Amino acid sequence: MDIAQEVERQLQIIEKNAETLLPREELAQKLARSLTTGKPLRVKLGIDPSAPELTLGHAVVLRKLRQFQDLGHLAVLVVGDFTARIGDPSGRSKTREPLSPEEIAENMKTYREQAFRILDPSRTEVRYNSEWLGKLTFADILVLSSRYTVARMLEREDFAKRFQEGSPISIMEFLYPLAQAYDSVAVEADVELGGSDQRFNLLVGRDIQEAYGQEPQVILTMPLLIGTDGVRKMSKSWGNYIAISEPPEEQFGKLMAIPDELMSQYFRLLTDIDWEEVAHLHPKEAKKKLAWTVVASLHGVEEAEKAQAHFERVFEEERPPEVLPEVKIGHLLDQEEKVPVVELLVASGLVASKSEARRLLSQGGVWLDGVKLPADQDRVRVKNGMILRVGRRRFARLVL
Secondary structure, rough: OHHHHHHHHHHHHHOOOOOEEEEEHHHHHHHHHHHOOOOOOEEEEEEEOOOOOOEHHHHHHHHHHHHHHOOEEEEEEEEEHHHOOOOOOOOOOOOOOOOOHHHHHOOOOHHHHHHHHOOHHEEEEEOOOHHHHHHHHHHHHHHOOOOOOOHHHHOOHHHHOOOOOOOOOHHHHHHHHHHHHHHHHHHHHOOOEHHHHHHHHHHHHHHHHHHHOOOOOOEEEOOOOOOOOOOOOOOOOOOOOOOOOOHHHHHHHHHOOOHHHHHHHHHHHOOOOHHHOOOOOOOOHHHHHHHHHHHHHHHHHHHHHHHHHHHHHHOOOOOOOOOOOOHHHEHHHHOOEEEEHHHHHHHHOOOOHHHHHHHHOOOOOOEOOOOOOOOOOOOOEOOOOEEEEEOOOEEEEEOO
16 A cells, blocks of 8 residues: 555545644644554544534534544544533633533433434544543642633634623633643544634644643544524524434425525535535425435435425425324314314414414414415314314324
């Protein structure tokens, strides 16, 4: 094997669609050493359990981590059960509310299962940073904090902005990048991955590793995936996310609803399909290919086929799904076998409140057995087995 050629091949795969790779020459050296010695690189990704679901935003860096695995390297997935108590200040305009240990434990219950939808378990080392951060003494923290200066911390854009505006910055927030950096020391990371908003934290990791006598890690950042609103990064906080573990039909439908201008980014960051191969397609057909590919990668080909068939049946042919939830509404019937429409909608579970029911009715968004109900409809006669539809995607079968 020509080591120089293999190094260049791996670099091209690693660099594809990445935003930052620093320093490239150091990664080339690490790859050459790995190929010579047969010892895989330790490639770290840290994820704090700030929410119970990983999103397609996480999938972007998980996919890049999987590429390292496919090249023969070891993924080190660090679940930040300790750093979640602080909360990552990246991109924040104010201090995060800390999570309780109970919330953290609940959030991370299924992180391994979700991550392994993308990662190869046989090439993954899962670690929890409470393993080492929880054992640090106050003296240890003093030593760690002495390795970095306040001036350097204030070079960070979000900290600098808050300092200039006079917004509070807690000392605890300064400790977050140091804690994340110490993770790299603890797992002896050769490379650390993260979103573009993690660049500062990853660079701190290089400095702290050197301070503890280790060779500094190479950093690789990926672009932040824009959420389904087409405006802000995908985040549970903004409600513009698609979860890795949500049902295939939901994933497919949400991907079909993204703005057209997001398609090139989604193809680049969530699939192995080059955008140029599909750019000529009609937007709907391109989105179907995107949705099918993403769902298949997370749930399998069979589930992707079912999800596409469901979408086409419900949204293109405007027919009800093959399987419908059943709702008992016999208690709402009057002597004429009629029910109040608003109460029917609430009882069906398809709307959250009477006010939402009235709004949808006034907008012409309610159908009973394919017939649109008038905006002023007060009561309606129902029969066993009728299908109630609200909006485009919510259905229920009525049982008396």
